[in-house]
Amino acid sequence: MHIAVAGNIGSGKTTLAGLLAKNLKWEAHYENVDTNPYLHSFYEDMQRWSFNLQVYFLNSRFRHVIEIRKSGKTVIQDRTIYEDAYIFAPNLHAMNLMSTRDFENYKSLFELISSLIKPPDLIIYLRASVPTLVSQIQKRGREYESAIRIDYLKNLNDMYEDWVESYKLSKILFIDVDNLKFSENTEHLGVVIDKVNAELHGLF
Numbered sequence: 001m002h003i004a005v006a007g008n009i010g011s012g013k014t015t016l017a018g019l020l021a022k023n024l025k026w027e028a029h030y031e032n033v034d035t036n037p038y039l040h041s042f043y044e045d046m047q048r049w050s051f052n053l054q055v056y057f058l059n060s061r062f063r064h065v066i067e068i069r070k071s072g073k074t075v076i077q078d079r080t081i082y083e084d085a086y087i088f089a090p091n092l093h094a095m096n097l098m099s100t101r102d103f104e105n106y107k108s109l110f111e112l113i114s115s116l117i118k119p120p121d122l123i124i125y126l127r128a129s130v131p132t133l134v135s136q137i138q139k140r141g142r143e144y145e146s147a148i149r150i151d152y153l154k155n156l157n158d159m160y161e162d163w164v165e166s167y168k169l170s171k172i173l174f175i176d177v178d179n180l181k182f183s184e185n186t187e188h189l190g191v192v193i194d195k196v197n198a199e200l201h202g203l204f
Contacts, residue, residue, distance in 0.1 A: 007126030
């Protein structure tokens with residue numbers, strides 16, 4: 001099976017993917033921010049590097065999906081290929097940080113790639129308010145994330161909500177990160193695990 005964790009920057013995707021992999025004996029596929037050659041440049045000059053970054057992510061996630069399906073294992077992935085195409089790239093375009101020419105090129109490439117892959121069996125969507133996102137981003141202390149603007153996070157949150165309401169390709173499970181502190185509370189993590197098992201196996 002292919003399970004994916006979706007959510008805004010700082011919502012806890014990597015943390016939850018690791019915890020579920022450990023507790024449910026799954027394999028985790030992470031988004032490796034340390035080896036991304038565009039991320040630091042993007043946060044310094046979004047307009048210049050937005051297209052390059054989004055194409056890099058598209059290529060990387062396409063490869064991951066192919067690897068996951070070929071593996072025959074149950075794999076949990078932090079972030080989906082759909083979030084880039086329906087949230088991050090359109091938001092950059094709307095904020096005039098990606099040109100219409102580049103955005104149309106990107107969309108065409110995504111449409112081709114998405115026609116060649118199967119969606120995840122389950123998406124776990126981490127819903128978090130902007131103050132929660134800001135708090136968690138500050139806690140992890142990545143220098144290049146210190147430049148992220150509040151309005152940027154809010155725009156992304158709004159677009160995430162639009163996307164999850166219209167998403168129909170597979171099952172989606174909503175987790176309220178404001179109230180379920182799964183990274184620091186084992187009881188809360190247990191609630192999340194029960195919800196995931198219920199979605200996958202019908203266990204209540």
